[in-house]
Amino acid sequence: xxxxxxxxxxxxxxxxxxxxxxxxxxxxxxxxxxxxxxxxxxxxxxxxxxxxxxxxxxxxxxxxxxxxxxxxxxxxxxxxxxxxxxxxxxxxxxxxxxxxxxxxxxxxxxxxxxxxxxxxxxxxxxxxxxxxxxxxxxxxxxxxxxxxxxxxxxxxxxxxxxxxxxxxxxxxxxxxxxxxxxxxxxxxxxxxxxxxxxxxxxxxxxxxxxxxxxxxxxxxxx
Numbered sequence: 250x251x252x253x254x255x256x257x258x259x260x261x262x263x264x265x266x267x268x269x270x271x272x273x274x275x276x277x278x279x280x281x282x283x284x285x286x287x288x289x290x291x292x293x294x295x296x297x298x299x300x301x302x303x304x305x306x307x308x309x310x311x312x313x314x315x316x317x318x319x320x321x322x323x324x325x326x327x328x329x330x331x332x333x334x335x336x337x338x339x340x341x342x343x344x345x346x347x348x349x350x351x352x353x354x355x356x357x358x359x360x361x362x363x364x365x366x367x368x369x370x371x372x373x374x375x376x377x378x379x380x381x382x383x384x385x386x387x388x389x390x391x392x393x394x395x396x397x398x399x400x401x402x403x404x405x406x407x408x409x410x411x412x413x414x415x416x417x418x419x420x421x422x423x424x425x426x427x428x429x430x431x432x433x434x435x436x437x438x439x440x441x442x443x444x445x446x447x448x449x450x451x452x453x454x455x456x457x458x459x460x461x462x463x464x465x466x467x468x469x470x471x
Contacts, residue, residue, distance in 0.1 A: 255338045259346025264353070266324070277317035277358050282365065284309050289369035299435035302372045303428045309366075311391070311424060312413075313358060318395040319412035321347050322403035322469075331403075340466035344396060348458070351392040359384050376434045379443055383430035386450035390423045393457040400469045426450050 267273055288305055297305070325331040334343060363384070366372075395416055402412045430446035440447070 252342060255342040256346045256349070259334070259338055259343055260349045263321075263347065263350040267350075267354075272324070273317040273320045273354055274357065276320070277313045277354060278361055280316040281309055281313035281358060281362050284312065285362070285365055285369055292370065297370065297372070299372065300428075300432045302370065302435050303431035305370065306362075306366055306431060307387075307424060307428045310358070310362060310387075311420070313362070314355060314391055314395065315413045315416060317354060317358075318351050318392070319399055319402065321351060321396055321399040323399070326403055335469070340469055341462045343469070344400070344461050344465045347399075348392055348396045348461075351396050352389065355388040355392055359388060372435050374437065376437050376439065379438070379440045380431065380434035382440065382447060383427060383434055383443070383450075386447055386454070387423060387427035387430070390427075390450045390454040390457070391420065393454045393461065394419050394423070397457060397461040397465070397468070400465065403469075422449060422453055426453070 288309065292305075322331075325334055338346070398416045398419060399412060402415060426446040426449040430443045430450070433443040433446070
């Protein structure tokens with residue numbers, strides 16, 4: 250197989266497994282919906298500022314992602330397919346394939362969460378081009394680091410709790426930049442005003458993907 254066909258094979262394997270089991274998708278969607286409803290009830294009657302809207306959205310998005318992205322490599326160990334995957338593809342191919350799957354998962358989460366957020370916690374007119382750019386780049390940055398951390402956690406004994414503990418400090422720059430860009434979008438600011446936050450998300454994702462591709466073999470195979 251070529252490099253890209255191997256990446257596609259890893260991605261399609263995860264898609265087929267998720268279609269059959271629906272473990273990761275169910276986890277992220279149920280967590281997001283339940284948390285959103287709980288937050289909407291707790292903030293009923295409170296006038297929320299754009300900064301508060303942006304913070305609440307990213308809190309829900311972050312912890313919903315943590316509920317599902319940790320399963321990326323854990324399922325390989327649980328099903329006994331980890332060794333076969335190591336024999337069939339290089340570390341970089343496995344990482345990119347898993348990253349594409351996590352991006353698809355986060356994309357579905359964004360598509361569901363954004364309209365529901367507008368229903369339960371409606372925010373005023375926003376700069377939608379900036380808002381969508383912030384969500385897209387934020388999701389890429391979130392997935393790039395989470396996929397790498399998930400590979401590290403899969404080698405540990407206590408997997409579920411350890412994932413969020415390790416991922417949070419790594420993802421602090423993403424949270425700051427994501428909340429900042431979303432706040433500017435909800436405050437009807439221009440894309441130029443959010444250039445610093447957007448550039449940080451792009452740079453972060455680029456650095457994480459580069460490091461993961463270079464170091465993934467050492468992390469996952471050793």
